[in-house]
Amino acid sequence: MDVFGVDIGGSGIKGAPVDVGRGELAEDRFKVLTPQPATPHAVADSVAEVVAHFGRPAGPVGVTFPGVVVGGTTRTAANVDGSWVGQDAAGLIGERLGAPVTVLNDADAAGLAEMRFGAGAGRRGTVLVLTFGTGIGSALFVDGTLVPNTELGHLELEGHDAETRASSRAREEEGLNWRHWARRVQRYLAHVERLFSPDLFVIGGGVSRKADKFLPLIEGVSAEIVPARLENNAGIVGAAMAAAAAAPGGAP
Structure with missing residues (x-):
């Protein structure tokens, strides 16, 4: 099962379809520079650009964010614009993509991938x-x-x-x-x-x-x-894992 993962960073936004059963990118990742200032709408547009590189998403999309994320809302913002604080990130990006979106902290996503498929397995x-x-x-x-x-x-x-x-x-x-x-x-x-x-x-x-x-x-x-072990792809893989888990009937 391939699920799309996007990793938002302070300098770049990268993503790819992920084989969540194997913990591997299904295609080479695509990356764009993080817009400056990195406001919610500008970043959402960049996420859409990354996803569009691979075509319209066929299912859920997982997105990482550099800050605290609770229930899809960003509570803090590190290395991006402060207007992210209190933003319904899942709703904003989901509306932009026309797909269900799961948003989680970027390091948490990387950790999920490393604990399932990498050095922490x-x-x-x-x-x-x-x-x-x-x-x-x-x-x-x-x-x-x-x-x-x-x-x-x-x-x-x-x-x-x-x-x-x-x-x-x-x-x-x-x-x-x-x-x-x-x-x-x-x-x-x-x-x-x-x-x-x-x-x-x-x-x-x-x-x-x-x-x-x-x-x-x-x-x-x-x-x-x-x-x-997954190096800098861990965030993309973990984001896709979180999206797959959040989908109806998804694995925990």
Whole structure:
């Protein structure tokens, strides 16, 4: 069964049909730049452009969002326009696409995919999936069950919002080498470990493709640390999984 997934990020919006039984993209993903300013209607138009690249959606569409999402409504907005706060995102995007839409936090979507098909598959205990990109997203799982909307990228770290120090964007904007950036990530992981005592960290986002350049440099963290297997496609896959689950007769 192919279901469409779209991943809204602070810098890009990408999507593809997904084989939700296998956790794989059914076609190569298509990406457009996130509009600036990233207002609800502008982003909805970009989502429609991504979906239209593959034709009219034949079924439900899953969409990720960089912020807290409750019942399809966006409660916070990170790295997009503040007018998203209080927006019925599922209704807005669904009307634009002419299809049923499920909206969820972007890191939660990536986490769902990694826990079903990736590095967290079959793992019990406490697992934290962290996505490093424009910001830092987090998905917390306890014995395989998601605790939604944790948004741990906004914890305070050394007097700053953590993602302004340890995100992939911070590394690029400040021109940090891998060793310097790894020290920041290490301090962030140590802080999160003190709060949640996870058994496993799964490191995702676009930077997961280069995990060999920084994960071996991280020390002093007790939990196991592994790179995400689905890399930067996890959000698309997880969005499609959520849409399939929300459809009538969908799997939990």
